[in-house]
Amino acid sequence: MKDAFGAPQSLLVLGGTSEIGLATARRLIARRTRTVWLAGRPSPGLTAAAASLRALGADVHTVPFDALDTASHEERLGKIFAEGDVDTVLLAFGVLGDQVRDESDPLAAVRVAQTNYTGAVSAGLVCAQALQTQGHGSLVVLSSVAGERARRANFIYGSSKAGLDAFAQGLGDAMHGTGVHVMVVRPGFVRTRMTAGREEAPLATTPEAVATAIELGLRRRSETVWVPGALRVVMSALRHVPRPLFRRLPV
Amino acid sequence: MAAETDFETGVDTRVAPALDPDADPALAAAADSAEDSAEDVGIDTLTGWGRTAPTHARVIRPRTYEEAAAAVRACGARGSIARGLGRAYGDAAQNAGGSVLDMTALARIRAVDAEAGLVVCDAGVSLHHLMEVLLPLGWFVPVTPGTRYVTVGGAVGADIHGKNHHVSGSFSRHVVSLDLLTADGHVHTVAPGTPLFDATAGGMGLTGVILSVTLRLLPVETSLMSVDTERATDLDDLMARLTAGDHRHRYSVAWIDLLARGASTGRAVLTRGDHAPYDALPVRARRARRSPLAFRPGQLPSPPAYVPEGLLGRTTVGLFNELWYRKAPRRSTGRLQRLSSFFHPLDGVPHWNRVYGRGGFVQYQFVVGHGQEETLRRVVRRIATRGCPSFLAVLKRFGEADPGWLSFPMPGWTLALDIPASLSGLGAFLDELDEEVVAAGGRVYLAKDSRLRPELLAAMYPRLADFRELRAALDPHAVFVSDLARRLGL
Numbered sequence: 001m002k003d004a005f006g007a008p009q010s011l012l013v014l015g016g017t018s019e020i021g022l023a024t025a026r027r028l029i030a031r032r033t034r035t036v037w038l039a040g041r042p043s044p045g046l047t048a049a050a051a052s053l054r055a056l057g058a059d060v061h062t063v064p065f066d067a068l069d070t071a072s073h074e075e076r077l078g079k080i081f082a083e084g085d086v087d088t089v090l091l092a093f094g095v096l097g098d099q100v101r102d103e104s105d106p107l108a109a110v111r112v113a114q115t116n117y118t119g120a121v122s123a124g125l126v127c128a129q130a131l132q133t134q135g136h137g138s139l140v141v142l143s144s145v146a147g148e149r150a151r152r153a154n155f156i157y158g159s160s161k162a163g164l165d166a167f168a169q170g171l172g173d174a175m176h177g178t179g180v181h182v183m184v185v186r187p188g189f190v191r192t193r194m195t196a197g198r199e200e201a202p203l204a205t206t207p208e209a210v211a212t213a214i215e216l217g218l219r220r221r222s223e224t225v226w227v228p229g230a231l232r233v234v235m236s237a238l239r240h241v242p243r244p245l246f247r248r249l250p251v
Numbered sequence: 252m253a254a255e256t257d258f259e260t261g262v263d264t265r266v267a268p269a270l271d272p273d274a275d276p277a278l279a280a281a282a283d284s285a286e287d288s289a290e291d292v293g294i295d296t297l298t299g300w301g302r303t304a305p306t307h308a309r310v311i312r313p314r315t316y317e318e319a320a321a322a323v324r325a326c327g328a329r330g331s332i333a334r335g336l337g338r339a340y341g342d343a344a345q346n347a348g349g350s351v352l353d354m355t356a357l358a359r360i361r362a363v364d365a366e367a368g369l370v371v372c373d374a375g376v377s378l379h380h381l382m383e384v385l386l387p388l389g390w391f392v393p394v395t396p397g398t399r400y401v402t403v404g405g406a407v408g409a410d411i412h413g414k415n416h417h418v419s420g421s422f423s424r425h426v427v428s429l430d431l432l433t434a435d436g437h438v439h440t441v442a443p444g445t446p447l448f449d450a451t452a453g454g455m456g457l458t459g460v461i462l463s464v465t466l467r468l469l470p471v472e473t474s475l476m477s478v479d480t481e482r483a484t485d486l487d488d489l490m491a492r493l494t495a496g497d498h499r500h501r502y503s504v505a506w507i508d509l510l511a512r513g514a515s516t517g518r519a520v521l522t523r524g525d526h527a528p529y530d531a532l533p534v535r536a537r538r539a540r541r542s543p544l545a546f547r548p549g550q551l552p553s554p555p556a557y558v559p560e561g562l563l564g565r566t567t568v569g570l571f572n573e574l575w576y577r578k579a580p581r582r583s584t585g586r587l588q589r590l591s592s593f594f595h596p597l598d599g600v601p602h603w604n605r606v607y608g609r610g611g612f613v614q615y616q617f618v619v620g621h622g623q624e625e626t627l628r629r630v631v632r633r634i635a636t637r638g639c640p641s642f643l644a645v646l647k648r649f650g651e652a653d654p655g656w657l658s659f660p661m662p663g664w665t666l667a668l669d670i671p672a673s674l675s676g677l678g679a680f681l682d683e684l685d686e687e688v689v690a691a692g693g694r695v696y697l698a699k700d701s702r703l704r705p706e707l708l709a710a711m712y713p714r715l716a717d718f719r720e721l722r723a724a725l726d727p728h729a730v731f732v733s734d735l736a737r738r739l740g741l
């Protein structure tokens with residue numbers, strides 16, 4: 001159960017090697033989290049991630065989970081919920097793709113879309129249903145500012161996040177009044193492995209900062225969280241920039 | 252019993268045992284028949300009085316004992332928990348995904364023995380209702396907390412205490428017997444001194460559903476209180492005054508200014524009182540002399556449903572505390588006060604919990620034993636230094652411990668304070684205070700808890716193992732479960 005400050009006792013991270021996911025897990029373990037489920041494709045990275053959280057004193061389990069294999073989601077995730085309540089689910093999987101290459105390789109582009117959007121729709125619905133049955137819990141969905149308005153430089157990733165973002169907002173409204181809380185997190189440029197080597201955008205942030213924002217959002221039961229918070233204002237301005245001008249912006 | 256009156260019908264009745272404990276098969280049959288199904292209020296999001304950690308449950312409102320039994324049988328995999336008027340601050344009366352029995356429809360005072368001072372009532376009867384009925388007969392509830400809007404069942408389940416703990420102990424000490432619906436569908440009449448009673452008193456509803464309670468009452472001559480007030484300049488002065496003078500009064504409590512720092516850290520206003528005897532009423536007070544037992548609680552309008560957060564910050568609360576301290580007389584004795592304003596000043600403002608805004612608030616109440624005054628001083632100092640905006644902080648000196656295995660009181664000092672939940676870093680800060688409390692052999696109050704670290708529970712409640720064992724035997728499938736029980740692993 002979550003405590004009065006929204007700190008969960010059990011956490012399921014979908015995308016168990018996600019740096020933001022792990023930073024959040026570390027932060028929540030420092031509060032009340034004792035049980036962590038890391039769901040991801042079996043890999044040395046996943047095992048190492050589990051070991052790093054175990055070292056902090058949590059009871060960590062890894063679960064094989066592939067966002068692209070949507071047919072297996074219900075069974076794989078159902079098993080976790082059958083073991084006990086999950087207070088918070090963090091939907092943290094996603095791929096950035098390589099925009100330049102993907103534009104000429106539609107199959108690779110589709111894989112980005114399927115991981116970030118279709119996979120998340122499937123996993124999100126399965127988890128929301130399970131949370132609704134247990135009558136409480138938060139589903140934290142990692143969206144991105146890239147989904148707020150598609151940019152020339154990464155519209156394949158951006159459009160997949162736009163779909164995810166819209167899905168999560170709608171799911172949040174559907175879950176309103178069921179005891180389930182859906183929170184959409186929109187970080188800006190986060191310095192992680194996924195973005196290594198790329199040119200940093202303004203207002204770049206870190207996985208730890210996103211984790212802090214998630215913890216605060218859980219406490220406030222926020223529906224939307226921007227990281228850093230200033231992006232809310234920036235993006236609301238950018239949203240209204242006319243197309244010819246937006247196209248030319250160096251963002 | 253001498254005079255037995257059914258207060259709903261006004262007709263004298265004999266109290267028939269509502270449910271025969273041995274007639275279980277019949278009860279089971281009743282449970283399955285459709286006519287006996289309790290009112291299904293629907294699915295609702297519930298919180299405690301602190302308005303934190305909302306969860307969802309099916310709320311069922313039994314109107315008879317049979318309906319309660321049927322509801323428990325039909326509760327499903329996520330179990331059931333009884334809920335009264337929702338005054339527990341945390342998640343004690345919530346059951347996410349399961350069912351919650353709203354007991355407030357079981358609210359009949361079944362019998363009053365006005366000679367011996369006994370009342371038999373359903374668990375859903377509020378202390379407010381009891382006062383309305385009993386005061387004119389010259390009886391008062393033996394223990395009342397800071398609100399009279401709690402049910403009798405909740406009072407036993409949380410084993411509440413009041414300003415008279417140093418004299419009278421907790422609520423369950425005045426229970427002559429109670430009827431408990433357990434997980435197997437049986438109704439047990441439970442008497443004090445038995446393990447089931449001691450597990451149920453303070454057991455947070457986890458042993459079963461309390462259906463009715465027989466309570467021993469306190470005789471009073473008037474509905475007024477004779478109150479002594481004095482100021483204490485700091486915490487040590489306060490403790491000295493409480494130690495020296497508590498035994499002279501039935502009721503004693505101190506409001507403490509937790510924002511005062513430096514030399515005045517822990518300054519307080521002590522109020523102590525006793526039920527005013529008829530002779531103490533001034534001759535001029537004709538109305539009071541004519542109807543000395545009238546119960547006239549006043550009521551103010553409630554705060555609006557939406558209150559902006561952060562209204563009660565350090566500045567506003569600091570100002571309030573300053574005024575509250577200054578307005579109290581340095582010393583006054585024998586002032587007459589209404590029962591309601593002495594015991595339940597906050598009940599005058601319905602929904603006062605809204606003043607903390609959407610984020611809600613946390614109540615923190617702990618007790619440390621005598622000899623642990625240093626811990627109390629340190630905690631008060633830390634709260635003051637940190638500047639927790641708390642305007643409802645009280646310090647009380649407890650009497651003897653109560654028999655309930657999970658009963659909160661122990662001889663020593665208890666401090667209760669409320670803090671807006673949105674205060675940043677509050678969770679970690681309260682965890683640090685917990686460490687101090689545990690190190691001093693103290694405990695926090697489960698009826699107010701919404702955030703305790705589960706690992707500390709066994710150290711705080713040494714009888715926890717017995718409680719768990721009894722619960723495992725009595726309710727192997729965990730039919731009775733609450734968010735509190737899940738969170739703390741009770």
